[in-house]
Amino acid sequence: MATLLPLGATIWITMSLLERSLGYATTGELDGLSRTLEATVRRFYERERLSLERDAKTGRVGFTSFDMDAAGNVPDAVRTFWISGEPARFTLSGTGGDRLDYMTRAGTRVDVYSRDLGGIQMEELGGQLRQVRELVGATEGRDLQRGFTLTLLLLVAVVWLVSLVPLLFMAHRISRPIQELTAGLTGFAAGDWHQRLATTRDDEVGRAVTAFNDMAEHLRRNRERLVYLTQISSWETLARKTAHELKNSLTPIRLTVEEMVARQPQSDREFMQQAAQIVIGEIETLERRVRAFSEFASEPPVNAEPLDINAIVSERVSLLRPAHPDTTYRCTLDAHVPAVLASADLVKGILTNLLENAAEAAGPGGTVEATTRVYGHDVAMEVHDSGPGLGEEAARTLFEPTITFKKHGMGLGLSIAKKNALRMGGDIALVEGALGGAGFRVILPRHQ
Amino acid sequence: MAVPRGLAAQSLTVRAAGDMLQVRGSGLRLIEGVVADHLKDGRSVRVDFEMTILDKAQGSTITQNRQSFTLSFDLWEQRYAVTRTGAAPRSISHLVARDAEAWCLENLALPLTALGRFARDLPFWIRLEYRVQDQPPPPAETDALFTLRTLIDALSRRRGDEALGRSFDAGPFRIGN
Numbered sequence A: 001m002a003t004l005l006p007l008g009a010t011i012w013i014t015m016s017l018l019e020r021s022l023g024y025a026t027t028g029e030l031d032g033l034s035r036t037l038e039a040t041v042r043r044f045y046e047r048e049r050l051s052l053e054r055d056a057k058t059g060r061v062g063f064t065s066f067d068m069d070a071a072g073n074v075p076d077a078v079r080t081f082w083i084s085g086e087p088a089r090f091t092l093s094g095t096g097g098d099r100l101d102y103m104t105r106a107g108t109r110v111d112v113y114s115r116d117l118g119g120i121q122m123e124e125l126g127g128q129l130r131q132v133r134e135l136v137g138a139t140e141g142r143d144l145q146r147g148f149t150l151t152l153l154l155l156v157a158v159v160w161l162v163s164l165v166p167l168l169f170m171a172h173r174i175s176r177p178i179q180e181l182t183a184g185l186t187g188f189a190a191g192d193w194h195q196r197l198a199t200t201r202d203d204e205v206g207r208a209v210t211a212f213n214d215m216a217e218h219l220r221r222n223r224e225r226l227v228y229l230t231q232i233s234s235w236e237t238l239a240r241k242t243a244h245e246l247k248n249s250l251t252p253i254r255l256t257v258e259e260m261v262a263r264q265p266q267s268d269r270e271f272m273q274q275a276a277q278i279v280i281g282e283i284e285t286l287e288r289r290v291r292a293f294s295e296f297a298s299e300p301p302v303n304a305e306p307l308d309i310n311a312i313v314s315e316r317v318s319l320l321r322p323a324h325p326d327t328t329y330r331c332t333l334d335a336h337v338p339a340v341l342a343s344a345d346l347v348k349g350i351l352t353n354l355l356e357n358a359a360e361a362a363g364p365g366g367t368v369e370a371t372t373r374v375y376g377h378d379v380a381m382e383v384h385d386s387g388p389g390l391g392e393e394a395a396r397t398l399f400e401p402t403i404t405f406k407k408h409g410m411g412l413g414l415s416i417a418k419k420n421a422l423r424m425g426g427d428i429a430l431v432e433g434a435l436g437g438a439g440f441r442v443i444l445p446r447h448q
Numbered sequence B: 001m002a003v004p005r006g007l008a009a010q011s012l013t014v015r016a017a018g019d020m021l022q023v024r025g026s027g028l029r030l031i032e033g034v035v036a037d038h039l040k041d042g043r044s045v046r047v048d049f050e051m052t053i054l055d056k057a058q059g060s061t062i063t064q065n066r067q068s069f070t071l072s073f074d075l076w077e078q079r080y081a082v083t084r085t086g087a088a089p090r091s092i093s094h095l096v097a098r099d100a101e102a103w104c105l106e107n108l109a110l111p112l113t114a115l116g117r118f119a120r121d122l123p124f125w126i127r128l129e130y131r132v133q134d135q136p137p138p139p140a141e142t143d144a145l146f147t148l149r150t151l152i153d154a155l156s157r158r159r160g161d162e163a164l165g166r167s168f169d170a171g172p173f174r175i176g177n
Helices: A004-023 A027-058 A076-084 A122-140 A144-189 A204-263 A266-297 A309-323 A344-362 A392-396 A413-423 B033-040 B097-106 B112-119 B148-156
Strands: A063-067 A088-093 A099-106 A109-116 A305-307 A328-333 A340-342 A367-375 A378-385 A427-432 A438-445 B005-007 B012-017 B020-025 B045-054 B061-074 B079-085 B090-095 B124-134 B164-173
Touching: A004 A144, A027 A088, A027 A099, A027 A109, A027 A122, A076 A088, A076 A099, A076 A109, A076 B090, A144 A204, A144 B148, A204 A266, A204 A413, A266 A413, A305 A309, A305 A344, A309 A328, A309 A344, A309 A367, A309 A378, A340 A344, A340 A438, A344 A367, A344 A378, A344 A413, A344 A438, A413 A427, A413 A438, B012 B124, B012 B164, B020 B097, B020 B112, B020 B124, B033 B045, B033 B061, B045 B097, B045 B112, B061 B097, B061 B112, B079 B097, B090 B097
Parallel strands: A328 A367
Antiparallel strands: A063 A109, A088 A099, A099 A109, A305 A340, A367 A378, A378 A438, A427 A438, B012 B020, B045 B061, B045 B124, B061 B079, B079 B090, B124 B164
């Protein structure tokens, strides 16, 4: 419709101008002029004919005689006249018909009388009159207004169609990614958090698609963080209550056992002391677990500040290296990583946990590597080990609390580390190990 | 094109001239009306003649002759010229209209031998048809198949520019007559 309206207006204006311009056609005048000229020239020709015929009969003009029985050079016009059987004939000769010949029979001879027409080239004039009459006839034999109108409409239609094809192509090219974007947004709104769109374009539409993908990824990550933090919150509540209840029970148990040992006669005290030692040992184990639960449930404040992540990684590796003398530590640090905005205590805690785990997984003779690099808009530090790696089930439940895969510890370390990373606006994820074992990536927000 | 059948049988006469069958048409009137106007405007006109000998009215064809002629007009002499086109072209000029028409018919003559037994004693019928077509004007300055001019010409052509033509049926004839 947007193209048809201006097209219609253009056709209307053009046809109006066409109608007016055809009204100025001079074919009629040309027709009249040619007929007048033809009649005038014909009168001149007839007068010259009569004059030549009269002069020929009165002998006032000379003639050339051709003997038709004799073998000689006879002009075609004379020969044709001779064959026709006519008694006399007028023909034009000379340049463009500027001479008039009068042929008569005289026995076996043809006498040709000739007269100059004063430079008037009759054949040339006749040819020009024919052209004019052809032009007039062609014009009269045609409905030029209809012809011009149909031609105009046809050409305009062709031009319009030719223009429409690239227009449709461009419209499709523009609308298709928008339709895909709309479908992507609809799918995303319906809960498909992994909805992403492919684009290779660098224009506004391409930037819109890229923005959608970034937004979707950002929302997905935030949602996962929210879900995880919600779960963690539930687990924290449970851990806090469990720790409180256990703590309330363990203290009187411990005091009672010690009192029981103290009141035993000397003869039974040795056995009782051994038995009490076992019970107290188990109580101390339970107390450690209670402290771990308390630590898990606690939420230390996030005092975010600009941090040199390379310096922290180097410092943590140097600190832990003496504890694992048989493990090789490697640091691959990007000197150009920007400062991160995070809590130094929490970052150190996360790194310590990951490096400790990596050293235990790698074992004596193994290798642990720590790296830093720019990661999109953020900064990533990664810890890889040369250990046996993680199974599928372990990888799936890695960050859930109370799950342990080690002889020592409660299995809460990774949960605490992930919780703290999330609280700082970052994250921790299991990635493909660069040394054949496990690999963890800690993402921290860049300091603007 | 439908060729009108408009003239009475008496319009055509036949005669044997030597070993040829010649036709004459007093009512032919080929050079009249639009054709005459075109010729006097200086245009050439092509006329395609077809003479058919039939064994009876609307009957089967015994023999047939086709000839094409180009007619033109001398503006100053007010005379017609005719050229028989085809394999053996012939020309004649300085003719009045009726003589030009008669010359065309003379050139449609058929050998009597082509009529077979109809040449001796059996009656036969004659159908004479002609179609007139304007000679197309010489091509413009360009030989391109599609130009704006050709497009306008094609779309502005009035109905009625088609070929003119007529048809004569006459008979029965006998050579003896």
